[in-house]
Amino acid sequence: MSTTAYEENPGRAGMRAAxxxxxxxxxxxxxFTLFVIxxxxxxxxxxxxxxxxxxPVDRFIGLKNYKWAFESAVFQRAIFNNLLVIVVxxxxxxxxxxxxxxxxSGRAWGSVVFRMIFFLPYVxxxxxxxxxxxxxxxxxxxxxxxxxxxxxxxxxxLLASDPWAFSAILAVVVWKYFGxxxxxxxxxxxxxxxxxxxxxxxxxxxAWQKFRHVTLPMLAxxxxxxxxxxxxGSLQLFDFVAALTRGGPFDTTHTMVSFLYYFGVxxxxxxxxxxxxxxxxxxxxxFAWGYRRWVMRDD
Amino acid sequence: MTEAIRLAQTEEIGRPRLxxxxxxxxxxxLVLATIVLYPLIATxxxxxxxxxxxxxxxxxxPHAWDWSNYWQILxxxxxxxxxxxxxxxxxxxxxxxxxxxxxxxxxxxHIKFFxxxxxxxxxxxxxxxxxxxxxxxxxxxVRDLGLLDSYWGxxxxxxxxxxxxxxxxLRNAFKQIPSELFDAALIDGxxYFRFFRHVTLPLSGxxxxxxxxxxxxxxxxxxxxxxxxxDSESRYPWTLGLMAYQGQYSTSWQxxxxxxxxxxxxxxxxxxxxxxxxxxxxxxxxxxx
Numbered sequence: 001m002s003t004t005a006y007e008e009n010p011g012r013a014g015m016r017a018a019x020x021x022x023x024x025x026x027x028x029x030x031x032f033t034l035f036v037i038x039x040x041x042x043x044x045x046x047x048x049x050x051x052x053x054x055x056p057v058d059r060f061i062g063l064k065n066y067k068w069a070f071e072s073a074v075f076q077r078a079i080f081n082n083l084l085v086i087v088v089x090x091x092x093x094x095x096x097x098x099x100x101x102x103x104x105s106g107r108a109w110g111s112v113v114f115r116m117i118f119f120l121p122y123v124x125x126x127x128x129x130x131x132x133x134x135x136x137x138x139x140x141x142x143x144x145x146x147x148x149x150x151x152x153x154x155x156x157x158l159l160a161s162d163p164w165a166f167s168a169i170l171a172v173v174v175w176k177y178f179g180x181x182x183x184x185x186x187x188x189x190x191x192x193x194x195x196x197x198x199x200x201x202x203x204x205x206x207a208w209q210k211f212r213h214v215t216l217p218m219l220a221x222x223x224x225x226x227x228x229x230x231x232x233g234s235l236q237l238f239d240f241v242a243a244l245t246r247g248g249p250f251d252t253t254h255t256m257v258s259f260l261y262y263f264g265v266x267x268x269x270x271x272x273x274x275x276x277x278x279x280x281x282x283x284x285x286x287f288a289w290g291y292r293r294w295v296m297r298d299d
Numbered sequence: 300m301t302e303a304i305r306l307a308q309t310e311e312i313g314r315p316r317l318x319x320x321x322x323x324x325x326x327x328x329l330v331l332a333t334i335v336l337y338p339l340i341a342t343x344x345x346x347x348x349x350x351x352x353x354x355x356x357x358x359x360x361p362h363a364w365d366w367s368n369y370w371q372i373l374x375x376x377x378x379x380x381x382x383x384x385x386x387x388x389x390x391x392x393x394x395x396x397x398x399x400x401x402x403x404x405x406x407x408x409h410i411k412f413f414x415x416x417x418x419x420x421x422x423x424x425x426x427x428x429x430x431x432x433x434x435x436x437x438x439x440x441v442r443d444l445g446l447l448d449s450y451w452g453x454x455x456x457x458x459x460x461x462x463x464x465x466x467x468x469l470r471n472a473f474k475q476i477p478s479e480l481f482d483a484a485l486i487d488g489x490x491y492f493r494f495f496r497h498v499t500l501p502l503s504g505x506x507x508x509x510x511x512x513x514x515x516x517x518x519x520x521x522x523x524x525x526x527x528x529x530d531s532e533s534r535y536p537w538t539l540g541l542m543a544y545q546g547q548y549s550t551s552w553q554x555x556x557x558x559x560x561x562x563x564x565x566x567x568x569x570x571x572x573x574x575x576x577x578x579x580x581x582x583x584x585x586x587x588x
Contacts, residue, residue, distance in 0.1 A: 013485065017410050020491035024410075028403035028422065028462055035459035036425050039436035046436060053439060100331065103324050110328065116574055117332045120339075123570045123577065125520035127538045128563045131545055131555070132338050135345075141552050143341075146358045175335065183582050222586075229585060236429045239522045243542070257431045257523070264435055265527055273435040281432040288427040 040281060047275035053268045065275035074247075074263070075276070078254040081166055085234040085255070088170045089177075094226060097178045098219075101185035115186060118179035126176065130243025133172045134159065137244075159245050162252040169240050169253060177233065181226045188222030189215070221299040228291055235284055256280050339563075346557030353553050368557035378561060380533065381540030388453050388525075388536055389518040395458045396514045397507060400465030405495050407466065408473035409481055419470075425463030430456065431523055438527050448530040456528075457518050465510045468587055472506035473499055512580030519566065537562045 047066065050059040069075045100118060104111040121129060136143040139155035148156050158164045192215055200210045238257035245253040247262055254262070256276065264273020345353055346368050347361040356362070372378050407419050430437070437456050446452035476499060484494050500507070522538045529535060532543060541562050548554045570577055 016485075016491065017412065021406055021410060021412055024402040024406040024491075025418070027399045028466065029418070031399060031455060031459040032422055032425065032462050035437060035440065035456040036430075036433070036463075037421075039433040039440055040428070042436040042439070043433055046439075053442075100328075103328060108321070108324065110325070114328050114332060116570075116578075117335055119578060120567070120570060121335060122581070123516065123566055124563055125522070125538050125566070127520075127522045127541060128559055131541065131559055132342050135342065135552055135556060136338050138552070141353050141357050143338075143358065145354075175338075179335070180581070180585075183578060184585065187582055187586065225586065232429070236431050238431065242522065260431070260434065261523065261526075265438070270435055270439065277432045277435055281428050284428040284432060 043274040043277050043281065045274075046271050047278050049271045051271045053270045061271070065272045066279070068272065069276050069279065072263075074251040074254055075256075075259050077252055078256050078259040081253065082235060082237070082255050084166065085170065085173060085237055086231055088174065089230040089234050090227060093174045093178050094181055094223070094230060096174070097181035097226070098185050098223075100178070101182045101189060104182070105186045105189040115183065119183050120179065121176040122180040122183075124176070126239030127243050129172065129176050130240045133168070133175070134244050137168050160249050162249055165245050165249060166253045169237075169244055172240055172244065173234075173237070177230075181230065184222055184226045184229075185219065188219045192218045221296075224296050224299060228288075228296065231287060231291075232284065235280065235287075256283075342556050343560045345553060346560050348553050350551060350553050368554050369561065371554070372558055372561055377540065377544070378558070381535055381537040382562070382565065384450075384534055384540075385519055385536035385538075388450055388457075389515050391450065391454045392457045392461065392518040393511050393514040395454065396461045396465050397510060399458065400462050400510065401469050401500070401503075401507070402495075403462070404466045404469030404473055405491075405499060407470045408476075409478075410491070419466075422466050423463055425460060426467070430460040434523060434527055437524075441528055447528060448534065450534065452528040453521075453525050453536075456524060457514075457521065461514050461517065464513065464584065468506055468510055468584065469503070471587065472503050476502055508576060509580040509583050512577055513584045516577070516581065 046057065048060060048062060049057050050061050050065075051057050100114075104114045104118075135141065137158045139145055139148070139157040139160075144156055144158055148154065158168050196214050196218075197210055200214050205213070236257060237255045238261065241247060241253060241255055241258040242261075247254045247258055257280065260273050260276040260280065263269065264276055341358060344359075344361060345357065347364050347366065348356070349365060352362060403422065407415065407422075441447055441452040441456065444452075446455070480498065481494060484498065485491075519536075520538065521536070522542075525536050525539050529539065532540070535543060541558060544558050545555050548558075
């Protein structure tokens with residue numbers, strides 16, 4: 001650390017450090033407090049009131065907003081949908097990303113190009129990807145229409161039927177995000193010590209044993225990281241819902257954030273929306289804190 | 300997956316691969332690449348069709364290349380306005396995040412002061428939850444500050460939520476600069492600001508570009524915050540503009556698809572031109588964070 005300078009001449013150097021701090025820190029602290037910490041604190045406060053955003057905040061109703069949220073069938077479904085996204089991310093997306101990463105991590109023909117292709121959807125905005133797939137799923141014009149037409153079936157409107165509508169959203173999540181996780185695994189695989197694989201092979205290990213006992217353990221920190229991002233990302237899902245279904249049909253495809261938007265923000269139910277935001281906040285913080293403490297503590 | 304593992308490992312060890320295995324690998328990758336790229340290609344192609352042709356032939360090449368959808372959009376002001384708005388918002392967000400974040404990170408990396416660790420932990424709280432959780436109170440705050448329906452109402456909260464990650468990445472990088480260098484410079488009468496300006500910043504190009512890439516992509520693709528803050532279509536970034544366009548022309552998919560193609564084109568071109576930096580930025584940010 002850089003303490004020596006003012007240890008030799010504490011008075012003057014200390015003054016210099018203090019005057020530097022007064023300029024360096026306040027902009028960041030001010031912005032961060034004003035737009036991150038203060039609002040999240042206010043959310044807890046507003047959540048105890050029935051408030052439409054105008055006039056004084058004085059209709060105290062205790063925890064009723066939370067009660068209403070948890071009693072709402074739409075919110076229950078939204079939480080279930082968020083869980084589904086997490087399950088699909090962990091059970092389908094991450095294994096797929098890992099399998100693809102194994103195929104494109106080396107120097108075999110086309111690896112670099114395939115990596116770029118699979119990563120490309122991650123760079124696009126969720127809202128644009130969502131609209132593209134809304135077209136693909138359209139029963140009259142898109143891919144869905146072409147398939148039903150070719151098979152001589154009646155048009156199928158995936159996005160208008162439960163449970164297919166949310167399954168369609170899940171498919172788009174995998175389509176857009178598996179490339180990001182693949183890239184994390186490629187980075188991890190390039191750090192795997194090749195001499196260990198060779199040693200295992202000399203000892204007669206087969207491909208599965210080498211994967212299971214050499215590659216996988218060395219990749220573990222990256223897998224833990226990728227699970228973290230998959231879960232945090234799943235909890236924030238909103239744009240796909242806005243672009244693909246707007247929560248329909250019959251409010252079966254909401255996520256916590258889309259519920260917060262369509263039932264809190266658009267109707268200016270600030271207290272109610274803040275309660276929903278608080279639930280999301282607690283879930284995220286509990287997960288992030290617990291995961292870092294118990295799962296990623298060695299990384 | 301066992302097959303994939305086996306393939307990958309023969310590859311890693313550099314043993315000559317079996318032609319069958321190589322062909323299988325390629326087949327799997329080509330199928331996946333088709334699934335990934337096909338929707339994007341179809342979107343661009345369908346922008347060349349009429350609605351009637353879209354209905355009869357949604358998947359193939361257009362029979363006649365009809366440029367009118369694209370010219371209609373490129374000739375109007377709407378497309379250029381939404382891209383311009385996004386660019387202004389994203390550039391301002393990146394610039395402020397870099398300046399404000401680097402200043403704070405420099406203080407946390409090089410100056411010891413009372414409570415520095417607590418203050419640093421305070422700034423890191425933002426990594427624990429997404430900005431969406433506080434979107435309603437952020438809206439109220441923006442409104443009370445009189446910033447509703449302005450660029451600043453989008454830029455400042457975006458910067459605030461980008462700061463936690465920016466300060467983390469920059470502080471870790473700044474700490475790599477040898478403290479002997481810093482001490483020597485201070486004893487020679489070089490002030491903190493000159494050191495920051497002439498030593499720290501020039502040595503930190505890669506991490507600054509990482510922070511810039513993350514900030515730019517997040518802002519460029521952002522939807523919920525501008526949706527809540529902005530009211531006038533004249534200030535819409537392209538994500539909001541796209542949804543508004545889709546709402547207005549929802550019965551004319553060919554126009555909407557042409558609009559999507561043109562609005563995602565800048566991101567795709569940027570990605571092709573600077574893929575190395577973008578991939579490194581987005582994944583390194585994740586890994587180091």
